[in-house]
Amino acid sequence: MKIAILAGGSGTRLWPRSRSRRPKQFLDLAIPNQSLLQETVERIRPLVSVEDVLIVTSRDFVRQTARQLPDVPKANILGEPYGRGSAPAIGWAAATIMRRWGNETMVSLHADHHIARPDLLRQALVAAARVAAQGHIVTLGVVPPRPHTGLGHVQRGQLLGQFDGFSAFTIARFVEKPDYERARQYTDSGEYYWNTGMFVWQTQTILQEIDAYMPQLSAALAALQATIGTRLERRTIARLWRDLPVQQIDYGVMEHTRIGAVIPVEGLGWNDVGDWDSLADIRKADEHGNIIAAEFEGIDTSGCIIIGSGRRLISTIGLKDMVVVATDDAVLVCPRRRDQEVRSLVERLRLANKEKYL
Amino acid sequence: MKIAILAGGSGTRLWPRSRSRRPKQFLDLAIPNQSLLQETVERIRPLVSVEDVLIVTSRDFVRQTARQLPDVPKANILGEPYGRGSAPAIGWAAATIMRRWGNETMVSLHADHHIARPDLLRQALVAAARVAAQGHIVTLGVVPPRPHTGLGHVQRGQLLGQFDGFSAFTIARFVEKPDYERARQYTDSGEYYWNTGMFVWQTQTILQEIDAYMPQLSAALAALQATIGTRLERRTIARLWRDLPVQQIDYGVMEHTRIGAVIPVEGLGWNDVGDWDSLADIRKADEHGNIIAAEFEGIDTSGCIIIGSGRRLISTIGLKDMVVVATDDAVLVCPRRRDQEVRSLVERLRLANKEKYL
Numbered sequence: 001m002k003i004a005i006l007a008g009g010s011g012t013r014l015w016p017r018s019r020s021r022r023p024k025q026f027l028d029l030a031i032p033n034q035s036l037l038q039e040t041v042e043r044i045r046p047l048v049s050v051e052d053v054l055i056v057t058s059r060d061f062v063r064q065t066a067r068q069l070p071d072v073p074k075a076n077i078l079g080e081p082y083g084r085g086s087a088p089a090i091g092w093a094a095a096t097i098m099r100r101w102g103n104e105t106m107v108s109l110h111a112d113h114h115i116a117r118p119d120l121l122r123q124a125l126v127a128a129a130r131v132a133a134q135g136h137i138v139t140l141g142v143v144p145p146r147p148h149t150g151l152g153h154v155q156r157g158q159l160l161g162q163f164d165g166f167s168a169f170t171i172a173r174f175v176e177k178p179d180y181e182r183a184r185q186y187t188d189s190g191e192y193y194w195n196t197g198m199f200v201w202q203t204q205t206i207l208q209e210i211d212a213y214m215p216q217l218s219a220a221l222a223a224l225q226a227t228i229g230t231r232l233e234r235r236t237i238a239r240l241w242r243d244l245p246v247q248q249i250d251y252g253v254m255e256h257t258r259i260g261a262v263i264p265v266e267g268l269g270w271n272d273v274g275d276w277d278s279l280a281d282i283r284k285a286d287e288h289g290n291i292i293a294a295e296f297e298g299i300d301t302s303g304c305i306i307i308g309s310g311r312r313l314i315s316t317i318g319l320k321d322m323v324v325v326a327t328d329d330a331v332l333v334c335p336r337r338r339d340q341e342v343r344s345l346v347e348r349l350r351l352a353n354k355e356k357y358l
Numbered sequence: 359m360k361i362a363i364l365a366g367g368s369g370t371r372l373w374p375r376s377r378s379r380r381p382k383q384f385l386d387l388a389i390p391n392q393s394l395l396q397e398t399v400e401r402i403r404p405l406v407s408v409e410d411v412l413i414v415t416s417r418d419f420v421r422q423t424a425r426q427l428p429d430v431p432k433a434n435i436l437g438e439p440y441g442r443g444s445a446p447a448i449g450w451a452a453a454t455i456m457r458r459w460g461n462e463t464m465v466s467l468h469a470d471h472h473i474a475r476p477d478l479l480r481q482a483l484v485a486a487a488r489v490a491a492q493g494h495i496v497t498l499g500v501v502p503p504r505p506h507t508g509l510g511h512v513q514r515g516q517l518l519g520q521f522d523g524f525s526a527f528t529i530a531r532f533v534e535k536p537d538y539e540r541a542r543q544y545t546d547s548g549e550y551y552w553n554t555g556m557f558v559w560q561t562q563t564i565l566q567e568i569d570a571y572m573p574q575l576s577a578a579l580a581a582l583q584a585t586i587g588t589r590l591e592r593r594t595i596a597r598l599w600r601d602l603p604v605q606q607i608d609y610g611v612m613e614h615t616r617i618g619a620v621i622p623v624e625g626l627g628w629n630d631v632g633d634w635d636s637l638a639d640i641r642k643a644d645e646h647g648n649i650i651a652a653e654f655e656g657i658d659t660s661g662c663i664i665i666g667s668g669r670r671l672i673s674t675i676g677l678k679d680m681v682v683v684a685t686d687d688a689v690l691v692c693p694r695r696r697d698q699e700v701r702s703l704v705e706r707l708r709l710a711n712k713e714k715y716l
Contacts, residue, residue, distance in 0.1 A: 016673070297707055299699055308689075313715045315374070315707075317692035317699045326689045331666075333682055333691050334675035341657055341675045349655055349673075357671045 004093035007111035016330035116269020128200035141193025147183035362451035365469035374688035388472035474627020486558035499551025505541035529618035
């Protein structure tokens with residue numbers, strides 16, 4: 001089993017902790033002193049050797065990645081010259097595995113998610129590998145503990161069978177982020193799962209499916225193939241990636257493939273750490289319902305998310321259900337229920353030529 | 359005319375901008391790039407030469423004072439070894455004036471107040487000097503533009519006469535900070551004025567009154583007198599001040615004296631910059647009613663007081679009538695109407711052994 005970890009993202013909703021030069025996968029948002037990326041690697045360490053882990057990230061993040069993962073071989077860190085979405089990143093990783101080891105079971109994970117039950121994830125991945133060995137493209141679906149409007153969903157089809165205690169189903173369809181009413185129906189139906197973006201397949205299978213549904217990417221991978229591991233690889237990928245469009249594997253392959261399968265997992269404690277409010281599901285609140293990761297002193301403060309950095313003190317009086325984030329050079333204060341607007345704030349800063357804060 | 363400026367205070371309600379080692383008189387709270395202390399000196403520059411200005415402050419603040427007021431002679435900065443309230447500070451200044459220049463008109467001002475109309479203050483001080491020349495201890499009273507529960511008041515007595523367009527009255531009594539209903543009555547009556555702590559007297563007069571009502575302080579000043587300006591002064595004051603109790607001139611002299619007078623001044627724009635909310639009276643709000651002294655970017659933010667330092671960015675979403683203050687090592691977030699509780703917060707920090715933030 002070879003594992004590819006996608007670590008090239010750079011979202012804005014966790015600003016000002018998450019920065020364009022240090023996005024959330026490099027931050028210890030869920031577990032103190034362990035970045036989400038490190039957490040992702042720790043999670044699969046019992047399954048594979050670090051020699052068998054590839055990290056696909058932006059060329060700009062290769063150094064940070066290597067610093068955070070000192071025992072991952074440098075050659076296993078693939079730095080993309082341009083961010084082109086998950087499909088090219090997965091394609092490069094698959095081509096690299098193919099070239100280096102031949103046809104293998106391949107797992108694709110995101111570097112910026114938190115999972116409360118890593119043992120359960122590993123069991124599910126082992127089961128998924130068995131389904132993948134039958135020629136399927138397998139995605140892990142999270143049995144929704146509650147309606148969620150911020151995530152795409154997978155609807156299951158026919159039962160394929162039981163694998164190590166997990167059920168596998170064909171995929172009926174993928175659906176976009178639903179509105180609340182629809183999300184509630186999905187949750188109640190028992191047929192829909194959160195689309196986590198975690199996949200298991202055989203290298204040859206995914207490369208075939210890319211060839212079938214994403215011919216431009218497939219051609220690029222074919223041109224790249226012979227240069228992998230040579231001095232030409234860097235220059236070749238710069239040329240090829242420049243011309244590729246941004247494409248996600250979900251739209252590019254998963255929505256079209258006829259060999260998709262989903263394994264529902266219950267009680268995984270999966271969280272995409274998508275916004276400040278999500279920390280309330282991950283970190284333990286104190287007796288006042290505050291999530292605190294900072295030097296903090298508060299009076300009459302409850303239900304707040306308080307995130308600091310270094311030894312900066314955050315002090316509050318009379319706050320309820322607010323987010324307060326302080327970094328070396330920026331402070332954010334907003335109600336928890338409005339934390340989606342952080343994205344607009346970041347956009348404003350960009351327009352106001354205040355990129356140095358991004 | 360000699361002017362003594364009291365600059366030894368160290369309040370806590372403007373934390374975290376105001377710090378124990380850098381209290382508010384040294385901060386540019388009212389006018390950008392001009393500390394309240396500098397503002398106080400600028401205000402009286404048209405009246406006297408800086409040679410005639412004494413600053414009484416804590417020994418710990420002598421250097422900061424000298425740095426902020428480079429043209430005030432070093433010998434004019436009196437550094438107290440212990441803070442003993444306004445009475446000893448005024449007493450030392452009066453004794454110094456007496457020893458250096460003999461009997462003079464003496465003005466006593468606070469270093470941490472803002473005055474919107476300094477021209478009017480100077481006119482009032484000139485008028486007060488004429489009243490003081492008749493043997494009175496004169497205080498300037500502010501005609502209250504609105505009820506204020508945070509200030510002591512002076513009730514006027516008989517009219518003493520007109521002086522350069524100002525009326526002077528005897529003092530009926532001093533009253534402590536009133537509750538709201540009383541404050542409203544005071545404002546409506548037209549007979550009560552805010553007690554500003556600005557005084558004018560002849561040096562000999564105040565020293566006589568201290569002798570009459572504050573015998574311990576008077577004895578200390580007598581012991582100090584001969585050492586003023588000599589190498590012995592520093593050691594002598596350390597010995598004398600160690601044993602003095604903390605005493606304010608208002609309670610020590612003003613409430614007892616029979617020669618008090620008050621000159622009401624209207625439209626002075628006087629403000630004791632006592633808390634964060636007071637900045638709303640001093641600084642101009644933007645079109646959303648925000649007072650901003652920071653790098654700032656906000657969405658749907660109104661009626662807020664936003665204070666930064668350096669190039670730190672403060673960003674807010676959906677805030678109304680809040681105070682947000684960010685310094686190098688501390689952040690404060692609280693509703694404007696609860697800004698009095700900053701004092702409790704500071705007390706908590708002290709109890710939690712977090713003095714480094716104070």
